[in-house]
Amino acid sequence: MSEIIDRIHDLPTLRDALREFAEARDWRPYHTPKNLAMAMIVEAAELVEHFQWATPEESMALPPAKLLEVREEVADTLIYLVELADALDIDLIAAARDKIAKNAIKYPAPR
Amino acid sequence: MSEIIDRIHDLPTLRDALREFAEARDWRPYHTPKNLAMAMIVEAAELVEHFQWATPEESMALPPAKLLEVREEVADTLIYLVELADALDIDLIAAARDKIAKNAIKYPAPR
């Protein structure tokens, strides 16, 4: 397993490592899109929790220890998002590209 | 702008396009980590909404039209997650790799 973790360097290798990780632990039956969406929003909320009482300014200058905790919640959110996209056979990067192209029409940049 | 969108093919190019997109629209002042975390969980919830009344089985076999909507919400969630990580100077892939290595110790795979 440690080899496949070391090889993570982009979204496809992250997805592959997560597949192997879940399979080795027999977690696949739990990984329905419904459940993964729930797990993802739970991690997103753990991220939000770090900012709930912060002023906008404080949120831009987190103490190092807090930043490390936030980094873990960011990671957890990404992990479930990658697993959810994988379960639905969605290419995350292509989906984001298409959405930004759509947003560029919806919110044209001023000149 | 369309050129930089076309060039999106991984997380770093996605981050770069999002930076340019936000700057061209003067959205940067709104993009505090606190606000981005809120925007991200809102998108995550729009994703959850598609699954709230679905059975686990239905969530695994979405009709094509619904899958397209889900794909957009997945994209929106990723977009804000990338912007949040960028605002905090967090490398998403490195953070996920470190978290999986930690999880591998916490949840050892059975033999």
Next chain:
Amino acid sequence: MSEIIDRIHDLPTLRDALREFAEARDWRPYHTPKNLAMAMIVEAAELVEHFQWATPEESMALPPAKLLEVREEVADTLIYLVELADALDIDLIAAARDKIAKNAIKYPAPR
């Protein structure tokens, strides 16, 4: 139905109206605690959405039209919370009272 709605004046009468509302529409099979928890967080996020780009000050002085929208999201969140508590046979007021008593010990007031 309009009679039972008119009679809503506290949490128990709200719960009773919601029971009747769901039964009249055959929604009960969908109202598992799992699904209701999802529906509730979706409404909570629609509430959060109104505040995501607001400064703390703006969030304290919403324009009347926006306040009306927020009022509806607050209502939706309460509705699902009441339905979830009902599905689990939890007395909301007693639960809140017990939690505040616990918090009073955890966070003693300074003198």
Next chain:
Amino acid sequence: MSEIIDRIHDLPTLRDALREFAEARDWRPYHTPKNLAMAMIVEAAELVEHFQWATPEESMALPPAKLLEVREEVADTLIYLVELADALDIDLIAAARDKIAKNAIKYPAPR
């Protein structure tokens, strides 16, 4: 304080106790609607967490220990919802009644 906690028996007395609780701890400056909305969704997510890997059936028959934990998260969500409504001067019961009346028109009951 313990007296006012003992007197909680409906939403208005809950709101009054929460006001006193926050004031005694100088928490009021943190209780902007923006921050309270964030705190509420964080608690809602802690509730969701209890159900994320559960089957619909399991979610309907929680073990007693888990039900007690869920009861606390339900309480926390209600507490922040009451504080948010109070900060915005929203009458929770009236808001829910109005929303149900609206829903009754939007989703008419079959005969």
